[in-house]
Amino acid sequence: MEGGIGDPMTSMAMGQSEGTWSITTRVIVYAAIGAALYAVFNFISFGIAVPWSNDVSIRPHYGLLTFFGFAFGPVVGFLTGFIGNVVGDQLTGWGAFTSWPWSLANGVAGLVAGLFPLWMASRMTTTSNKAVTAAVAGVVATLIGFLFIFIELVTQQEMGFNAILTTEYIPVIIVNSIAAAIVTPILVFAWEPLREQLGR
């Protein structure tokens, strides 16, 4: 994605038309902020583990990445989820133990959430049904994105399909769907009116 920051079209295009997949300065900055927020909130809320599952907790920060995807496009969504999760894992001490399938899953979730506005642009007339779309997008993105944790079947020998399904996939999609369904709309409601003002 070389070139383009200089020329008006790409630098102005954001979250629509040919700009959707290009890594412009805006994409980089929004993704960096998203990832940083994700890491910080993760760091702060880490430790609130849900007893009946492993490294899954009440993850309010998860709603952030679906929001960033939804509000700023699939690329931002993916980077927020992927980089945010890797960096967040560094902060909480996981280091190399950062589970790449999980990071990928987060990234894909953000990406999918970012595709919805492209599909549903026509539907999202008022702020409220934009918020509803955001909630739906968040949940769907979660269900799809976290299918990627089944990559662990390859990367972790001891794990059987049932093990991943019952101790990872199901708990995580429950907790994350709730986070996405609650937090994403809250942020949409707060950001929409402001975007209207700032918008370039």
Next chain:
Amino acid sequence: MRAAFPYLGRGSPLARRDPRVLILAALLFVVGVTQLRDARQLGVVLILALGYYGTARIPWRAVRLQWIYLLAVITFFAFFNTLITGGRTGTFANGETHVLLTIPPFGTEISAEGISLMLSQVLRYASIAAIGFPIAFAIAPGDLGVALRRLGLGDRIAIMVELTVRFIPTLAGEFAETVDAQRVRGYDPTARKGGPITRLRRLAPVFVPVTVGSIAGAEDTIDAMDLRGFGVGRRTWSRTLHFEMADLLVIGLFVAFVALSTFLNFSGHSQHYLLPFLVGN
């Protein structure tokens, strides 16, 4: 809070290494250690890994929380995957399982094999964690971006990670400020009452201002980068990295480790080890 992502390893032998070494070492180590099954071998590896960790001189006080959380989760993890869900106990030499006790109601079997599996998992993940810590705490601020660039990532992604790391302390500070601002209005950030939905809702007073505020601020950051010609054509990195002897030595050791574990794996010298005392012989 300002101290999120601190450079704890400052000045330590490991921090003096080329930042790429810490990243490569971790990646190589994962490749190696995931090939080992024998709990005895993994025990030795853990001790070596802790030795490596020690050279980063990360003060225990600062990372105590992370370690406790980490070990707790690792144990959980291993416990569920190997005991409750039976994991892959079949992977033992002779497929048989020595059941020690059965937990109602589902008649979940706790087997000697399961416990042995759990042990090797805990050992493996603990050692991976030990090797991973220094990436977060012994790479100097500003070195991560260039390190990733030199490891083959693109300029833009390298810069993006650099930006992420740069924003973290700032945002952590703003987070703390916002919590204060809301406490003055009778907001209790520590309240744990209610189900997940209520608890998530209760976070809005902190979540919204910090998030929306930083997004609004992004406009200036974008301008500041565009105005200094960011993103067009190749960029140079004035911070240059080059491997010294010591760096190559460290990487060499990890390569050797990968080679060894690969050999042990394929020559069948790293089978799951059944703790003898569990099967009483």
Next chain:
Amino acid sequence: MAQGPLLEIENLTFRYRRATEPAIRDINLSLAPGEVLLVAGPSGCGKSTLIRAINGLIPHSYRGELSGQVRVDGRPTAQLRLRDLAPLIGTVLQDPRKQLVASTVRAELAFGPENLGMDVADIRARVVEVAGASGIEPLLARTTDELSGGESQQLAIAGALMLRPRLLVLDEPLANLDPAAAHRLLELLRRLADAGTAVVIVEHRIEDVLDARPDRVLYLEDGTTRYLGLLDGFMRIADPAQVKVPFEVTLDRARAGLLKSEPWDVPAPAGEPGQATPRLEWRAIDAGYDDRTVLHGVTAALGPRERVAVLGPNGSGKTTLFKTAIGLLRHTAGTVLVDGVSTEGRGVAEMAATFGYVFQNPSQMLFARTVRDEILFGPINLGRDPARFNALVTTSIARVGLADEQEIEARPPLTLSFGQQKRLAIAVALGLEPRTLLLDEPSAGQDHRSATAFMREVAGIGGLESVYFVTHDVDLALTYADRILLMRDGRIAADGAPLEVIADREAWTACNLRYTSLMEANLRAGRGTGRFLPAQALANWMVSGSGGEVGGIGPALG
């Protein structure tokens, strides 16, 4: 050096995509190398927009409707790409912290040249050179997140200089600097201009910019040129109520009888300090963060009916001092007493009944969907009586002068202008019906007029017994406080009535504070007026030679 103008602007008009009105209209301007132009005007008049048009962000990054032309070095910016403009124009944006993109000071300086693919050796050499020229060598080894507001500002400017721009534009560069630092910066800008760089400074604190000896002034009002010409010409027409000009200018105006003698309404000094038990008392307080002590044995007592201003350099501990008062930060030694009772073991929420605390940055706490919900958040948390909520909302809004906004109660808080958000922040505090307000930098980010108006309104809020505020605007503090706390290195450097405190020149200058023309004038007139007067009032007083309009008109406290 190029002959002819470096910057030419012809009939420039720009409307932001989502705006209905143009932000700037028919601007014409040309700037020669080595010239310093001061751009002034009230908040929202289009200063930042003009800067975006000059450095090419308009039209390259901001969409909207553009007519007219901007040429740099003879070439229209619309046809150049931002990266071609980068080496020509250096820009320092309004908020320095937001434009630091690297983790370390060195990397920050190198950022621009790196983007243009400059040779590494050259970059390193340039870093040293620029750091030297802009006096930030001491920072070279630091990381950017630990820099103070002032230091960030200096670094942002150095970063802009790295590309050796021929035109330098700065958007309110003095906002975060204490006076001493501001002086150094302006000297640097002057040197650059003398060396041939054209400089555009946006600033409404005219008096403070004079050190850079601007050649010309462009004065904007709602997007159009009100004045463009030489500095002294501007001084003759400038309205002291709008912009902060040297006191002499105001005085001349008064002499010529051109100064509206509007009754100046700083409320009269409230009852003598210390006569009652203090509202807030610090006894030998130590406090700090992590392992670092910031406050060292601070002792002070603030009366229940006083208006107190806390002044001091960046990082001297002003905010920290306030935080200890309401228990946001636990002190490590000494005692804090509120109305004579120790705060030991009393929660932050409990303090909220006595103190309304308003943070420096309002958007830091605004989260609700409507202004109404925002104001009621506190009362609900503290379980106040819902029956009174409607009254609570309307009175709080009215008291901060937001009542006449269109259906304000339903507006999303974050869509209000910065000034309005500040007012809302106070309304939110008032919603808890405190008896004393603690304000952290109420004037920050507002222009001279709105800051003054704002303080006047705050002073006039009914039902409030006392206001304690932190500020960097010296004249504002001296005018609206009847007592000054001077802080330095976490200690109280001086404590007393405005005129007493400024009479001690050592203490004052030791705190990186300078003497404004208004202060000098007040010192001279001090005996006569008996208290510190704002510019117009003092000028009129001097002319009419009597305390004429002086005295406590307007609402008194309590």
